[in-house]
Amino acid sequence: MRYKQLDKxxxxxxxxxxxxxxxxxxxxxxxxxxxxxxxVGLYGRIYASDLNDGPLVFARATxxxxxxxxxxxxxxxxxxxxxGVPVCDDIIIAGMGGELIADILAxxxxxxxxxxxDLRFILQxxxxxxxxRTFLCENGFEIISEQSVNEGQRTxxxxxxxxxxxxxxxxxx
Numbered sequence: 001m002r003y004k005q006l007d008k009x010x011x012x013x014x015x016x017x018x019x020x021x022x023x024x025x026x027x028x029x030x031x032x033x034x035x036x037x038x039x040v041g042l043y044g045r046i047y048a049s050d051l052n053d054g055p056l057v058f059a060r061a062t063x064x065x066x067x068x069x070x071x072x073x074x075x076x077x078x079x080x081x082x083x084g085v086p087v088c089d090d091i092i093i094a095g096m097g098g099e100l101i102a103d104i105l106a107x108x109x110x111x112x113x114x115x116x117x118d119l120r121f122i123l124q125x126x127x128x129x130x131x132x133r134t135f136l137c138e139n140g141f142e143i144i145s146e147q148s149v150n151e152g153q154r155t156x157x158x159x160x161x162x163x164x165x166x167x168x169x170x171x172x173x
Contacts, residue, residue: 006036008151009124009158013094016122016160017043021089024049026081026104027096031059031074035066038073049077049085087111090120094158098128102135113163120144121161129157140165 006014010033017023019042025034028048038046050056056076063070070076079085081104091112093101101123112119121141125132136143142164149156 006032008149009156010036010094012147012149012156012158013092013122013124014040016120016158017090017092018120020044021120022086023047023090023092024077024082024085024088025092025094026079026085027051027055027093028059028076029055029095031062031076033092033094034059034074035062035068038068039066044089045086046074047077047085047088048074049079051078051080053078082108082112087115087119089118090122092122092124094122094124095126098125098130098132098135101125102132105135105141106139115163117142117162117164119163121159121163123159123161125157125159129159132159136161 014033014036017037022044023037024047026049028034028050031048034046034048037043048059056078059076060070063074068074077085093104140163141161143159143161145160147158149158
C-alpha cells in the first residue's frame with residue numbers, strides 16, 4: 001500500500017524532529033505525521049495524543065491503513081495537552097491557534113520543565129503566531145529558529161524552541 005505523503009507544512013515540521021528522539025505529537029488528529037515518522041524509522045518512541053475520541057479513531061484508522069501497529073509503531077494517547085503524556089525529547093504541537101498552543105505550554109507538567117534545554121518544541125500555529133512568540137519569550141523559552149512555509153494561498157509559521165528557563169525581552173523578534 002502506498003503511504004500518504006505529507007503536505008509542505010507537515011514536511012517542514014518533520015524535518016525539525018531530531019534523529020533518535022522520542023516524539024509526541026499533541027493534537028494529532030489523523031496521525032499523519034506520527035505515521036510518517038514511524039515509517040522513516042529514525043526515531044525512538046512515537047506518541048500521538050489528542051483530547052477527543054474522534055481524532056483518535058481517525059488516527060487508529062490511519063495506523064491500520066499504513067500497516068503500522070498501535071502501541072508498537074505509534075502509541076495513541078487520550079490527553080489534554082501535555083497532561084498524561086510521557087516526557088519526550090521532541091514535542092510537536094501543530095495545527096492549532098497560537099493562543100491554544102501557549103495555553104498547553106503554560107500548563108506543562110513539571111516533569112517536562114525538569115528536562116530543561118534538552119527538550120525541543122516544534123510549534124506550528126495556524127493563527128496568532130505573535131501571541132505565541134510573546135508567550136515563549138516571557139516564559140523562559142528560547143526560539144532557536146523560525147521559518148515560513150507557503151502552501152496554496154497560505155503561509156504557515158513553524159517555530160523551533162527550547163526551554164531556556166529565564167524570561168527574556170521579545171522586542172527584537
